[in-house]
Amino acid sequence: MSISYSAKTLTPVEALKVIENGAKILDPITPEAYDCYHIKDALNACVYEVAFLQKVPELIPDKTVPIVIYANSATSHESLVAAQKLELLGYSKVFVVEGGIDALVEAGCMREGSADALNERLEYTSGSYSARVDNAFIGWTGRNANGKHYGTVSLKEGFMQIDGENIHGSFTVDMNDITDLDLPDASYAQILVAHLRSDDFFSVQSFPEATFTIHNAKRSPAATASSVNHILHGTLSLCGISKTLNIPATFVQSSANTLIIEAHFDFDRTHWGVAYGSAHFFRFLGMHVVFDPVSIEVRFELNAAL
Structure with a gap:
């Protein structure tokens, strides 16, 4: 079963151009994951928290500014959910990067931190x-x-x-x-x-x-x-x-x-x-x-x- 979203998407190369032209970058993952691994200059607001709807307007008050959102992986949905929430808040130029953070890095965005510290807690200590x-x-x-x-x-x-x-x-x-x-x-x-x-x-x-x-x-x-x-x-x-x-x-x-x-x-x-x-x-x-x-x-x- 797949979940349907209506977010506007950009290829990593397209997203890089939008970023170079002044778009804000939003990382919607948890603060702990953001601290481990994120795109340079990305703002963090966790979409899993109710406070997301209050935090984004504080970070990005101008609702006409382009916003590029990336997910933590190519298969994760947090960027799509965040895009829908921002559109409901009235942001008019919201884009989701195809392929997530790794695709953005491959396109030329600078990464800060390392994904090695991230763990879904599926490897158990013997x-x-x-x-x-x-x-x-x-x-x-x-x-x-x-x-x-x-x-x-x-x-x-x-x-x-x-x-x-x-x-x-x-x-x-x-x-x-x-x-x-x-x-x-x-x-x-x-x-x-x-x-x-x-x-x-x-x-x-x-x-x-x-x-x-x-x-x-x-x-x-x-x-x-x-x-x-x-x-x-x-x-x-x-x-x-x-x-x-x-x-x-x-x-x-x-x-x-x-x-x-x-x-x-x-x-x-x-x-x-x-x-x-x-x-x-x-x-x-x-x-x-x-x-x-x-x-x-x-x-x-x-x-x-x-």
Whole structure:
């Protein structure tokens, strides 16, 4: 799927001539990226920020001055978005450079800084990582024909070992710490939680922990920092049953020593022997039907061992 824009474009050679005739140059990327790498004399206003609409008129008050905008790469869209915003502000001579900053440099514009410092956080520092239990989030949602219930469960411990593309690890959940968040009446919430802990569902007394063991993590060929960029191939051990489970996840290394993992997925509880309310096993359930898929949302922060 492509995104359509109506910005006026210039070839790098055409853009260079416009610049030589007095046009302003605008770099619409983040200040951090601008500090690493930009065209000489370019002004910076980050198009990702709401303040962009106030900052550009401060930098370029004359709306009749030609403005040449470049993107950080030939495939990035920030220059196109910036051009549309400037036209809505009333700027009458807004142009986008085809090919982005590298094309402008090849045409003869002087570059300041180096792109080597830029990183989309897709290269992960090898080593041992431990999950922060205090800020981990694991949310669950169960549904039936009348609606849904949702709540949380706590991470007990977690670790990950990264050696280049070789990734494995393990995360253990405390099943005794199931909570419900949707029922306003605390007594009803307690009844639901007791139901979930009972042998009808997760048999928590017999199986107080659930563990997902990662055997390997395959990176998506089209991985980006905002996409589902890995598939975690592993084994979920729940209610005394261990079965293979593949989880789509987003990895982002937010700093040299911190890795963020976020995932949203469904699994079929009946594959782990949780059969209560499943029409796959029982007939004439009436109001007691409970849908087989359970939705899980997780966010973990893992810190590298120093």
